[in-house]
Amino acid sequence: MAVEGAAEARLQPEGVAGRKRLWRGLSGPARSMLAAWLVLLALGLTFALTQPVWSRVDEAQHFHYVQYLVEEKSLPVQGETFVSPEVIDVSLERGQWGWRPAGSSSDPVYLDPDAWIKVPEGLSDHDREEWVRWNLWRFNYEAMQPPLYYAVNAPVYAALPDDPMIRLYAMRVLAAIIMSSMVPITYLLAKETFPDSRLVLYGAPVAAVLIQGYPLNMSQMTNDVLAIPLAGAAILVLARSLARGLSRKRTTLAGLLMGAAMLAKLTTVFLVPVALTAFALACAYRRERLRRAVTHAAAALAVSLAVISPWFIHNLARYGDATGVSAARPLMSSFFMSPLVSIETLRVNELWPTFWFGEPVWPGLPFPLTSYTVVGIFAAVGAGVAGLLYYFSRGRGEVRAVQPRVLFLAFTFIIGFAVNLLLPFGSGIGGVPGRYLYPLIPVIAFLLVFGIDRLLRRERAIFFAQLLLVWLVLFESISLLAWFKTL
Numbered sequence: 001m002a003v004e005g006a007a008e009a010r011l012q013p014e015g016v017a018g019r020k021r022l023w024r025g026l027s028g029p030a031r032s033m034l035a036a037w038l039v040l041l042a043l044g045l046t047f048a049l050t051q052p053v054w055s056r057v058d059e060a061q062h063f064h065y066v067q068y069l070v071e072e073k074s075l076p077v078q079g080e081t082f083v084s085p086e087v088i089d090v091s092l093e094r095g096q097w098g099w100r101p102a103g104s105s106s107d108p109v110y111l112d113p114d115a116w117i118k119v120p121e122g123l124s125d126h127d128r129e130e131w132v133r134w135n136l137w138r139f140n141y142e143a144m145q146p147p148l149y150y151a152v153n154a155p156v157y158a159a160l161p162d163d164p165m166i167r168l169y170a171m172r173v174l175a176a177i178i179m180s181s182m183v184p185i186t187y188l189l190a191k192e193t194f195p196d197s198r199l200v201l202y203g204a205p206v207a208a209v210l211i212q213g214y215p216l217n218m219s220q221m222t223n224d225v226l227a228i229p230l231a232g233a234a235i236l237v238l239a240r241s242l243a244r245g246l247s248r249k250r251t252t253l254a255g256l257l258m259g260a261a262m263l264a265k266l267t268t269v270f271l272v273p274v275a276l277t278a279f280a281l282a283c284a285y286r287r288e289r290l291r292r293a294v295t296h297a298a299a300a301l302a303v304s305l306a307v308i309s310p311w312f313i314h315n316l317a318r319y320g321d322a323t324g325v326s327a328a329r330p331l332m333s334s335f336f337m338s339p340l341v342s343i344e345t346l347r348v349n350e351l352w353p354t355f356w357f358g359e360p361v362w363p364g365l366p367f368p369l370t371s372y373t374v375v376g377i378f379a380a381v382g383a384g385v386a387g388l389l390y391y392f393s394r395g396r397g398e399v400r401a402v403q404p405r406v407l408f409l410a411f412t413f414i415i416g417f418a419v420n421l422l423l424p425f426g427s428g429i430g431g432v433p434g435r436y437l438y439p440l441i442p443v444i445a446f447l448l449v450f451g452i453d454r455l456l457r458r459e460r461a462i463f464f465a466q467l468l469l470v471w472l473v474l475f476e477s478i479s480l481l482a483w484f485k486t487l
Contacts, residue, residue, distance in 0.1 A: 036183050037184060045219070048173055055217075055221070056359070057359050059220050060091060062221040063087065066154055082138050119331070136334070139331060144325070176218075204449045213357050214441065217359055227268050239278070242286070259303060259308045263311060281404050350433070358434075380452070383456075
């Protein structure tokens, strides 16, 4: 048989034989991860090429940011930079303005850029709010976002023909490719944290793929696309530091990834307390000397600050504050009032539906059979949380060694969730959409599958996970097919 196999290999082209050897050399979980990666990439590409233009989650403004960066060779200014005639032409052609569905509102009256003005000074709060509600569509209200995502897309924009649609779809395809990297990040995090469970290694990447809203919202133009995998990679490196010990290389890499994530989107600032938690646990559980742990924590924060500080300095010079929120608040608070004024504007009730199903599908266009999908989600979350509580209260001896790693991921979820709930109180702009929690997808996927693994005996855990997979795939597939028919 060996001779026949060798003869067969000689008859095949070298590239084909090499790929087969590479595939056979992979473990079962690694093959499963690659399959899940391809599924997520296929979903992302499908959404990128089929969802409406503009996507209602601020895509016109994100597109214009890249356009302005390339054509004006400078950054847009919050409250002063208007969108371009090309963006307006697409909006007119597609009948899509702001966050409203295409064709649901009439075209604005003042389409001539020469007639556009900034927010008039001296208006009362009521009059300013009314003015902004009528005129926000012509502002690039994403101008206060950090520039990294747009700088990454700038070469794509510059290299393509002068056609907004060609450029938009190319940058959507790039977004789908970038966002799919969360599958290998999830797999590597699971492998780093609990490599002894095949259910965890197989299940965590698959769980990440099942979150419908992620490929929908991250296959369009948005700076979340880049911030999310950078934040996920930072969490992975911090988890590796906790599992393998502190090192200069890992600390520097963690700092670079943290800074880059914040330079893509500042909602990833939760990584700062997450990093401090990792170094504190290294001191408490790995018996790292306090002085060494503090030195590494300071080094990681210093590196991340070095990456993000030019952006802070730019904002201080332009707006008078480090984040630019003082310029964003007069525009955005007219639509998203500060939770300090009314706690209802935090809209926590929309957090988990928009996390799982995406925006603006929920609640503007509910998936059919959503309630059946929710049954599977609640079953997974209930079993996962119960298993985690059981593990931390009566952890089995053979897995106590991984407790610091699991504890770190549990703290990471709590910190990320809490910080994103608190951010609107500081910014004065209400609302916490589910996509703000997408950087935690690898953490959430691991914790849920690990909890199921700990709650049930191996055979029952595998059966329960398989049942959940079949249930969710069935009803999510029906939902997606029905959604595509509405396009």
